[in-house]
Amino acid sequence: xxxxxxxxxxxxxxxxxxxxxxxxxxxxxxxxxxxxxxxxxxxxxxxxxxxxxxxxxxxxxxxxxxxxxxxxxxxxxxxxxxxxxxxxxxxxxxxxxxxxxxxxxxxxxxxxxxxxxxxxxxxxxxxxxxxxxxxxxxxxxxxxxxxxxxxxxxxxxxxxxxxxxxxxxxxxxxxxxxxxxxxxxxx
Numbered sequence: 001x002x003x004x005x006x007x008x009x010x011x012x013x014x015x016x017x018x019x020x021x022x023x024x025x026x027x028x029x030x031x032x033x034x035x036x037x038x039x040x041x042x043x044x045x046x047x048x049x050x051x052x053x054x055x056x057x058x059x060x061x062x063x064x065x066x067x068x069x070x071x072x073x074x075x076x077x078x079x080x081x082x083x084x085x086x087x088x089x090x091x092x093x094x095x096x097x098x099x100x101x102x103x104x105x106x107x108x109x110x111x112x113x114x115x116x117x118x119x120x121x122x123x124x125x126x127x128x129x130x131x132x133x134x135x136x137x138x139x140x141x142x143x144x145x146x147x148x149x150x151x152x153x154x155x156x157x158x159x160x161x162x163x164x165x166x167x168x169x170x171x172x173x174x175x176x177x178x179x180x181x182x183x184x185x186x187x
Contacts, residue, residue, distance in 0.1 A: 002084040003097035003132055005135065008065040010129075015123040017114060019068040019080065022061040026069055029076035030054050033106035042143050042164035043099045070105065070118050078105035078115065080122045085136040089161055099126065100136040103149070110145065116152045123153060127180045134179045141172045151177050156187045 013020040022030075033039055034048040034057070041047065049052045061067040067081040087102035101122060105115045119137075126132045127165050137155050139146035155176035 001095070001099060002087065003099055003130070005082045005099060005130065007068055007082065010068075010125065011120045012125055014117045016072060017118055017121065018071040019118060019121055020066070020071060021059060022067060022069045022076075022079075024062070025053060026076045027054060027058055029069075030058055033077060033104070033108075036107050038107050040106060044140070044141070044163075044167060044171065046167045054062060066099070068118075068122060070114070072109060072114060077109045078118070080101065080118055080125070081123070086161075089159055092144070096133045097131060098134040098136060098160070099132060101126075101131045102136070102137070103146070115149050116146075119149055119153050123178065123183060126139065127183055132180065133176055136175060136177050138173045138175045141174060147174070154178050154182060154183070 001029045008021050010021070019038055019077045030049070031048055031054040037047045039047070050055075061069075063078070065093045067079050069076045069116055070078040070080065083102055085098055101119065103115055103119060107114075110144055124133060126135055135148050136154075136158075139150060154186070155178045158177045159175040161173050161175060162170050164170055
């Protein structure tokens, strides 16, 4: 069951990061990483051609209250969104509280371990504060960086699907799951 989420009053701290709700003044930071042709397409959406293109996305992040901005050294460098998972693809018992996460990070921060740190912080929040039983995460088969983050965080493969991306292409996606029990055993 897709459990309700509201992160509008939540701020998480990790050793190097602050994960917090998005603000209107984050527009320039969002556009700075979202315009990179190496960033968005790896997450399934086209690079932003202008700041105007980023505005409705920022407003959606703010109003939907389910996406954390990743702040590093005073600048927003990415996000972790808490989405509804596909209950048809991954049927769970109705009593099992679950959500899917997705993430993106500025290319200038790749290879620094920041995304693994951010995802681990969000996982702790979802299991310990929200009370979820499982978290689902997916990556395109061609996206080895996302696969590696998920592996480091303890996600296990559970299903392969083909999805239509926001860019209009069909891509093979490996879905992975992390249960609260597996998370606690690893911790």
